[in-house]
Amino acid sequence: MDEDKRREPPLSAGGRIRDAVPARPPLYAIGGAGATAIAANVGIVYLVGAGPGNPELLTIRAANVIARADVIVYDRLVAREIVALGRPGAQRIYVGKARSNHTLPQHEINALLVRLAQDGKHVVRLKGGDPFVFGRGGEEIEALVAHDIPFEVVPGITAATGIAAYAGIPLTHRDCAHAVTFVTGHLKDGTMNLDWPALARPGQTVVIYMGLLGLPILCRELVAHGLPPTTPAAIVQQGTTAQQRVVVATLADLPGRAFDARLAPPTLIIVGEVVKLRDKLGWFHPEPGRAAVRPASLAAD
């Protein structure tokens, strides 16, 4: 291991992360037959969750592995402060995607990770939120396993939990929600292929990722399958950050309210009685002047 990798460099000016426990050797193990076949000079890939937007929500483990990375491969929703935690000499490769606009196709990202690790690099693959929640982290790990590349998964705070916390909306509550369901509202061929009867069951909270474009369909189908039109619903743009904006409404009027508010991605939708608690429990109120006003576009989530 070279000098750079042994040292724990300072990670933040504020010193919070600097005081972290030094990084351990990786805890990963290549499963199955690959365990004995790892080439001596092969590197490692850390699949790291960068959290929901606010860079201070990064885990200490994530900060430690980022600080030692030779290469950081990162996505669109990763805060730039987190990418900046890498060494000055670390290579940074942006592979981010916006809807329908993939900078690098997934199979090329997989191949890139494999190649970098085969070159002996300490690679950090940084993904927004948690890598195993709507993040294709599983696919990337499968590619690594297929090539006997050592890896470790560093979980991150997923958008649902991070954003609900910053919006003052507990996802479960003994009085009104005993279950929570995460779904993707991503449209395929203009439709949303979801289990509507299950989502419309009362007593639960439904969290929808990537649902802005399909918001009218989502609200309409939930009502058509039995949820009252008066069911509380919220949509949060750029949650956990200084630009956070929250629109609270009902299933009947959320699409119109979101459009009027000119919300733009990234947004997260929360449906259920727990949304009402925001009135009492909302605690994060970023300065209004810092909220970015964006064009009226519901077309990009």
Ligand SMILES: C[S@@+](CC[C@H](N)C(=O)[O-])C[C@H]1O[C@@H](n2cnc3c(N)ncnc32)[C@H](O)[C@@H]1O
């Ligand atoms: C491709 S998914 C990745 C999810 C990520 N792996 C996670 O665990 O949060 C991206 C979606 O997460 C949601 N999202 C992520 N960050 C967000 C934020 N700061 N505010 C609102 N929604 C966010 C949006 O629905 C966005 O379209």
